[in-house]
Amino acid sequence: MDMFQVYLPIAGIQFNILLLLLIGFTVGVCGGFFGIGGAWIVTPALNIFGFPMPYAIGTDLAHMGGKSIVSTIRHGKFGNVDVRLAVAMIIGTTTGMELGARLVMHLEQLGLAESVIRKIYVVFLFLIGSYVLYDYLSHIFRQRKAAESGAAVYTGETFAQKLQRVRIPPMIHFKSSKITCSLWLPVGVGFVTGVVASVLGVGGGFIRMPALIYLIGCPTLVAVGTDLFEVMITGAYGAFTYGIKGRVDLLAAMWMLVGAAVGAQMGTVAVKYVRGYSIRLLFAVTIFIACSSVVMKQLKYQTASSVLILSAGIVISGVIIGWLVQGIIKERASRQARSWAAFKKED
Amino acid sequence: MKQRLQRLLRKSPTIWQKLRVPGWATALVLIAGQALAAGGKPATKLINVADTRAMDPGLSRWIAEAYNDNLWLYALLVVVTMALMGSILGFGFDHLVGLLGIDLGKLEHHE
Numbered sequence: 001m002d003m004f005q006v007y008l009p010i011a012g013i014q015f016n017i018l019l020l021l022l023i024g025f026t027v028g029v030c031g032g033f034f035g036i037g038g039a040w041i042v043t044p045a046l047n048i049f050g051f052p053m054p055y056a057i058g059t060d061l062a063h064m065g066g067k068s069i070v071s072t073i074r075h076g077k078f079g080n081v082d083v084r085l086a087v088a089m090i091i092g093t094t095t096g097m098e099l100g101a102r103l104v105m106h107l108e109q110l111g112l113a114e115s116v117i118r119k120i121y122v123v124f125l126f127l128i129g130s131y132v133l134y135d136y137l138s139h140i141f142r143q144r145k146a147a148e149s150g151a152a153v154y155t156g157e158t159f160a161q162k163l164q165r166v167r168i169p170p171m172i173h174f175k176s177s178k179i180t181c182s183l184w185l186p187v188g189v190g191f192v193t194g195v196v197a198s199v200l201g202v203g204g205g206f207i208r209m210p211a212l213i214y215l216i217g218c219p220t221l222v223a224v225g226t227d228l229f230e231v232m233i234t235g236a237y238g239a240f241t242y243g244i245k246g247r248v249d250l251l252a253a254m255w256m257l258v259g260a261a262v263g264a265q266m267g268t269v270a271v272k273y274v275r276g277y278s279i280r281l282l283f284a285v286t287i288f289i290a291c292s293s294v295v296m297k298q299l300k301y302q303t304a305s306s307v308l309i310l311s312a313g314i315v316i317s318g319v320i321i322g323w324l325v326q327g328i329i330k331e332r333a334s335r336q337a338r339s340w341a342a343f344k345k346e347d
Numbered sequence: 348m349k350q351r352l353q354r355l356l357r358k359s360p361t362i363w364q365k366l367r368v369p370g371w372a373t374a375l376v377l378i379a380g381q382a383l384a385a386g387g388k389p390a391t392k393l394i395n396v397a398d399t400r401a402m403d404p405g406l407s408r409w410i411a412e413a414y415n416d417n418l419w420l421y422a423l424l425v426v427v428t429m430a431l432m433g434s435i436l437g438f439g440f441d442h443l444v445g446l447l448g449i450d451l452g453k454l455e456h457h458e
Binding site: 006007009010012062063065066067068069070071072073074077078079080221235236239240241242243244245246248250251253254257258261262264265269271272328331332335 | 395397398399402406407408410411414418419421422423424425426428429430432433434436437438440441444447448449450451452453454
């Protein structure tokens, strides 16, 4: 195992290359599948294995930008990236993040920053996970009811569709998402998610992805791809700011990116074989695990919290790869059956 | 005024003798106070430096030297490296996945 040890000169520690590849791979699979950055897996994972925390955050942001390029290329070819929508969201997000940072400074001056932010983080994660799970269970219930009565599934008008009907010019058609709405809707949603992400001190992928689905009305796959485009931009910006502060270990980021590139391809291709609501269900489970990890950290069980989040990341990656392999086997089997049927017909 | 000054100058040796003890005591208190103020929490590192002393020539050493030379250039190097690596690996692995025979065309967005 010593041959896999490498000296990271900027973090000033010895680290195992295989561990960097594994962490990168795990977060690559999850990131490519859910459309998130995955900092909540990488940062504690690096930290428990000896990385100083500021370097863990900076190195993660650096590799996140590169990993998101890999996923965005694939999602783009699948038609899952709505660039126009992503740009509108980025305008709102960057403004919101700036306001969020000032809000945190104000809370800090009042001496409330730590206590308020911690509680908001847990509550937010719980609410997001609960709503996504509720949405999935409602969908299953409607499907069963429709199957029993033989009627079509009735969804009613969603909240996103009501927001789309608000006519504040300019009205824009977003091609990949197949929605027409006011430009102020994605800018506003981006602004709110930016404020929340900045206050919580996170990248925001796990907030933006459900916001794209439930507030803007994107199909799940487009929400995943579009969010990754944004993560790519914020990752590059984060890499630059932490790089100037000297808190990015480029060598570690490069090794993690190699693992993440493989994982991101697998996670991205896996969405081809999974229906949108299944992605939402696994997303809800992931958010609940993240919430539990944050609660454990606040109860001072730091190591247990990091072990939980890294183990959960590995298990969830395993589930996603399982779906991928199953899907590839079915696709090849059906293609073989079709070519065999065509061959017999010619005879 | 002139007379006051003359009186003061005549008395000055005795004044300085009387001030000697309280003067040194004040100086000691001030110096000790500064010394105590300098203690407390250890000072944080002002500049981080990558240790290249025991490193062999190669990519790691080059990166560490870039880090030590100029952090702005280093930050630019980070962004460019990640972007280039991401693009090359992205297109490369994309091509490899295509060789598996999977249909990688546009997806239908079914929920």
